[in-house]
Amino acid sequence: MTETPTLRVLTIDDSRTMQSMLRNALEGAGYEVIQGNDGVEGIDVLEAATPPPAVIITDINMPRLDGFGVIEAVRKMDRFRHLPVIVLTTESDQEKKARARAAGATGWIIKPFNSDSLVSAIRRVTQ
Amino acid sequence: MDEILEIFFQECDEQLQELETGLAALAADRAEDDTVNAVFRAVHSIKGGAASFGLQNLVRFSHVYENSLDGVRSDRIQPTKEIIAVFLKSMDVLSDLVVEARGGASVDAQRVDESLTELKVVSGEAPAATSSPAASFDPAESEAEAFSPVPFEFEPVAFDFGDDFAEPASARKIVTFHPHDAMYGCGDDARNILVALTALAHDKGDTAQVECLTEALPAFHDLLPASSYLTWRVALPDSVAESEIRDAFDWVVDSCDFTLESDRAVTETTNSDASDEADAFFDAPASISEDTIQAMVAQSAGQALSRGASLPTTDRRLTAEAFLDDLAPPATIQRDEEPIALTGATVARKAEAASIRVDLSRVDDLMDLVGELVIAQAAVQSLCQKAGTSGHHELMQGIEGMQTLTRDIQDAVMSVRAQPVRSVFQRMQRVVREASSMTQKAVKLVLEGEDTEVDRTLIEKLAAPLTHMLRNAVDHGIEKTEDRIAAGKSPEGCITLSAEHRSGRILITIKDDGAGVNHKRVFETAVKRGIIAPDATLSEDEINNLIFTPGFSTASEVSDLSGRGVGMDVVKQAIMSLGGRIVISSVAGKGSTFSLSLPLTLAILDGMLISADETTMVIPISAVSEAIIVSQSDVYSLPDGTRIISKRGECIPLLPLGVTLGLAGARVRDTLEGAVVLVVENESGSRAALIVDEICGQMQVVIKSMERNYRHIFGVSAATILGDGSVALILDVSALIAAALSQTENKAALGVSELVN
Known part of the structure; x- marks a missing residue:
């Protein structure tokens, strides 16, 4: 498998702990990380990002705009209609997954994650 | 990782505060739409972080807590007063568990279990406890069912039994899948699955063969670019485990038809040996007619174009690798898009409008x-x-x-x-909650003016005295429930904690609606403790203030809470050391009010500028009780030459400031007629009269630490720089008073009263 070029990953999470862990893991794997601290900010960052991210990783429970809202918003944007969005959630229950899926999530990562699982999930949609 | 853990704990504190605010709003029936969500999110975030750090106790508890809150969030559960009480209690446990995780005191397991049971009763996970909760509840067992974090594993599990155990290379696993339109709508692509599957084969040192089935492909003019027509068949070496293959489809089980079979049937039809078979698969697409490829390409292009890819070449030998290489990774393409400068600026502005964290x-x-x-x-x-x-x-x-x-x-x-005093005020809710449950009194705490802002250094130092005072208020201030009912009051006691700005200082009041200070009992106790003479006549105010005397306690039984008699004098000292003052007023039967007046900051001090022996110095104004022009007739000399001044029947030791501090050229004056003395008072009410040359004025001074810049000097607490650039020392009033007292201690006791009278 060839080494991926420096890809940008947009992480959207209101928890600084989670954001730090994501940044740690992703930068360690050679990705560039841009962050949004809630859904609204995430969408703003996405619109402004140059170059745009190759994938979005978003939390579900967030103030202002939750993860479902983020996915729906992304799917409505012409430029990002097909951008992979991976939801990050502690809930392993089907209900959350199904809702995220219906909103247009590409996949999910269950917290707590390890960096290997995170990176392979990103590779799954960016190679 | 340690840094992140630190961030996590910081965030826990913030979340706990958020939780407290939210629950308080719920309890007071002023919850807004997002309140329940915010409360839920707080616990949820703690759980998420805790799980990442393997903090099991915290995860276990917050999970159950979260479930109960989820019930409220989804309107399954009405947050009654009782339920909110359970939430509040659980919040305290959660907060203690955070402390425990941080390396603090461990939390009593029984307390945790008790709260867990209550939470489960709320969420309906456990039956309402009619008998002993322990009997029907095994936390370990129900926990295991309730929550098992499943780490996402995408990377194949490395089951390698070696070649000896592997099935013959001939055996293949055939995966057939057909993505629905919806899969493309979710930002996914058949390509991603193909990559994942071929990677599985590569991991086993083998290759995968990909075949594209185009039967469903309509004529070109009927083709809808956004629809999915193709079915893919992938042959993988048998050493690839079924679970690995299923994992590759984990995200698309609902949006992709997918079958997995062994290749027996295929082997039969091709009827060839292993290597030939592989080649046959590899070459399979070559047999597809050129038209079909064109159509296939058109479809792929349709899907690919929609995400910005270039057209693949129409190579006749369409192998998996070639096909995949033609589809440039989406990221590279999106990189070419024009920067949108305007939006960028908007975002930057928004980010500024929010908040930043500064060291x-x-x-x-x-x-x-x-x-x-x-x-x-x-x-x-x-x-x-x-x-x-x-x-x-x-x-x-x-x-x-x-x-x-x-x-x-x-x-x-x-x-x-x-910072607003909110953070420390809200912590007091817990203090009152615990105190009221310990004393079996129903007490509610009402907060007012939580948004009043004070320097953060001061906020940290407020917690201890406030805690003490509120415990006192619950323990001594509020009457027992039956007494309240007998007095015609509401059975629930009410303590109001409020803050406001007043003339450049912050005024904090703690008001209870209890019985008020029992003057008779306070007086008697003071006499018993030898604080006052039995025949002393004191005003009500003076009696009230007796409770600030060291060693005074009226509680007839030493309670867990505020007993031991170190009560209010310690509080008073703490407040005074912050440059503050404390006053009590009390109405019998109606309650007591403690008023604390504090400076807004510890970095700047209201000082009185004085000079003594040609040296300018600063005395904190809060310590100065009065300034007197001395009349020689009020001054008495003790046999060893030290002098005292009598003021309103009280003897105060006189301290020649210059001499005491050892200033160059300082000398003791023969007569003090017309001299200026400042009467200063320390935290415990002891006084001294400082002889100075002149009072130069009053000003705000910026406090500069002496110890950090030089070393500790007797009688000096800090320094400041005056307008003319000169350094002025800020006097340590407590130290000076202590010196004056030790000087006169014994002699004063000897015959002062004789001298005065």
Whole structure:
């Protein structure tokens, strides 16, 4: 498998702990990380990002705009209609997954994650 | 990782506060739409972080807590008063578990289990406890069912039994899948699955063969670009485990038809040996007609174009690799898009409008610099005056303008450091909750003016005295429930904790609606403790203030809470050491009110500028109780030469300031007629009279630590820089009083009263 070029990953999470862990893991794997601290900010960052991210990783429970809202918003944007969005959630229950899926999530990562699982999930949609 | 853990704990504190705020709003019935969500999110975030760090106790508890809150969030559960009480109690446990995780005291397991049971009753996971909760509840067992974090594993599990155990290379696993339109709508692509599957084969040192089935492909003019027509068949080496293959489809089980079979049937039809078979698969697409490829390409292009890919070449040998290589990774393409400068600017502005986190030391540095600026500004002013520029109207105007600006900057920096008292006030809810459950009294705490801002250094120091005072209020202030009912009051006691700004200081009041100070009992106790004489006549106010005397306690039984008799005098000392004052007022049967007046900051001090033996010094104004012009007839000398002054029947030791501090050229004056003395008082009410030459004025001074810059000096607490650039020492009043007392201690006891009378 060839080494991926420096890809940008947009992480959207209101928890600084989670954001730090994501940044740690992703930068360690050679990705560039841009962050949004809630859904609204995430969408703003996405619109402004140059170059745009190759994938979005978003939390579900967030103030202002939750993860479902983020996915729906992304799917409505012409430029990002097909951008992979991976939801990050502690809930392993089907209900959350199904809702995220219906909103247009590409996949999910269950917290707590390890960096290997995170990176392979990103590779799954960016190679 | 340690850094992140630290962030996590910081965040826990914030979340706990959020939780407290939210629950308080729920309890007070002023919850807004998002309140329940915010409360839920707080616990949820703690759980998420805790799980990442393997903090099992925290995960276990927050999970159950979260479930109960989820019930409220989804309107399954009505948050009754009882339920909110359970939530509040659980919040305290959660907060203690965070402390425990941080390496603090471990939490009593029984307390945790008790809260867990209550939470489960709320969420309906456990039956309402009619008998002993322990009997029907096994936390370990129900936990295991309730929550098992499943780490996402995408990477194949490395089951490698070696070649000896592997099935013959001939056996293949055939995966057939057909993505639905929906899969493309979710930002996914058949390509991603193909990559994942071929990677599985590569991991086993083998290759995968991909075949594209195009039967469903309509004629070109009927083709809808966004629809999915193709079915893919992938042959993988048998060493690839079924679970690995299923994992590759984990995200698309609902949006992709997928079958997995062994290749027996295929082997039969091709009827060839292993290597040939592989080749056959590899070459399979070559047999597809050129038209089909065109159509296939068109479809792929349709899907690919929609995400910005270029057209694949129409190579006749369409192998998996070639096909995949043609589809450039989406990221590379999206990179080419034009920057949208305008939106970028909008985002930047939004981010600024929110908030930033700044290291506290930077703000402190800024504060220091502003202090220097104030000094420099004053220096310029005094230089100008010296140079006789008072006639230069414009110059003076300029200086005045600068002075105003400097003061504004000082205020602005102060406001950066300022924080609402909310954080410490809200912690008091718990204090009162615990105290009321311990004393079996129903007490509610009402907070007012939580948004009042004070310097953060002060906020941290408020917690201890406030805790003590509130416990006291519950323990001693509020009557027992039956007494309240007998007195015609509401059975639930009410304590109001409020904060407000008043003339450059913060005023904090703690008001209870209890019985008020029992003057008779306080008086009797004071006599018993030898604090006052049995025949003393004291005003009500003086009696009230007796409770601040060291060693005074009226509680007939020493309670767990506030007993041991170290009560209010310790509080008073703490408040005074912050440059504050404390006053009590009380109405029998109606309750007591404690008023605390504190400076807004510990970085700036209201000082009285004095001079003694040609040295200018600063005395904290809060310590000065009065200034007197001495009349020689009030001064008495003790046999060893030390002197005392009598003021309103009280003897105060006189301290020649210059001599005490050992200033050069200082000498004791023969007569004190007309001399200026300042009566200063320490935290415990002891006094001394400092003999000074002159009172020069009153000003705000920026406190500079002596110990950090030089070393500790007797009688000096800190230093400051005056307008003319000179350094002035800020006097340590407590130390001076202690010196004066030790000087006169024994002698005063000897015959002072005789001298006076």
